[in-house]
Amino acid sequence: MSDTVLAARGIEVQFGGVRALRGVDLEVRPGQIVGLIGPNGAGKTTFVDAITGFVPCNGLIQVAGREVSHQRPHARVRAGLSRTWQGVELFDDLTVAENLAVAARSLSLRATVRDMIGRRSTDMASILETLEDVGIADLAHAFPTELSEGQRKLVGIARAFAARPRILCLDEPAAGLDTTESAHLGTQLRRLGDQGTPMLLIDHDISFVFGTCDHVVVLEFGQVIASGAPKVIRSDPRVIAAYLGQESDPGEKVQA
Structure with a gap:
């Protein structure tokens, strides 16, 4: 239908x-x-x-x-069609916002060229909006090692949601x-x-x-x-x- x-x-x-x-x-x-x-x-x-x-x-x-x-x-x-996994694997050396930016980053040729010339292809405003939608905007600059298990789960969901x-x-x-x-x-x-x-x-x-x-x-x-x-x-x-x-x-x- x-x-x-x-x-x-x-x-x-x-x-x-x-x-x-x-x-x-x-x-x-x-x-x-x-x-x-x-x-x-x-x-x-x-x-x-x-x-x-x-x-x-x-x-x-x-x-x-x-x-x-x-x-x-x-x-x-x-x-x-996006998904999460039973185990939440985050990049511990990146902030929560940066973890989402990696997930949301386009893999197109245009995005690669932008990265090569130093122009970021990921809109940080969109990342912060996603964190707000999931209710964890206050964790944007935190590192995964600082989070509780429940917060890590929400970051995993936000990461999957980042690509809309x-x-x-x-x-x-x-x-x-x-x-x-x-x-x-x-x-x-x-x-x-x-x-x-x-x-x-x-x-x-x-x-x-x-x-x-x-x-x-x-x-x-x-x-x-x-x-x-x-x-x-x-x-x-x-x-x-x-x-x-x-x-x-x-x-x-x-x-x-």
Whole structure:
């Protein structure tokens, strides 16, 4: 559909004789945050790796109506499909703002020529605006070694957001965070979503996912077993049997 930012249809991934993903369909619309959850080994990270071009897959992948199914990862980034990784690797000898400038820098021939003649191709005003959007403008001149784990996670998200992607895929952004840091991260992500940045969010913290996302897709053994609003997913018998067990306390972390 024309108003779909990310459309993944019939995604299949096979490692040797193991079918890691079996015909997965998922879509994300403008301003929507979609959660992807499931037990360990369900195929969540494999799905993100597949749609971003890091593992071979079969199926159709479109970003804002443009097919990127057979493109390399860097081409998918240029099409507007950005992601974060479970481990936040920052340049410790660069400030937060400089880390974002590296990520936002264009790799075009024109940008290279500008760098060679000493004209910076990255607009620092745009970098500071990105930090403001993510709520960490006060950290612009800090070094990564001075940050808490929660702040490092936000810098990682800001770095992915610096290129102004059409859609942002977040792989376990709340991993390692305490309850307060997770709540703050969820608030910032929700604000970015409300401002128009669509996201695909994977995380182990069910309360974080349900409290942040508009829509949730559940995987089990590489297949979608449920899809809907968080309140619908929480009470779905298939999800309870496969994943949640008994309905958990809203403040409890359930490992996926």
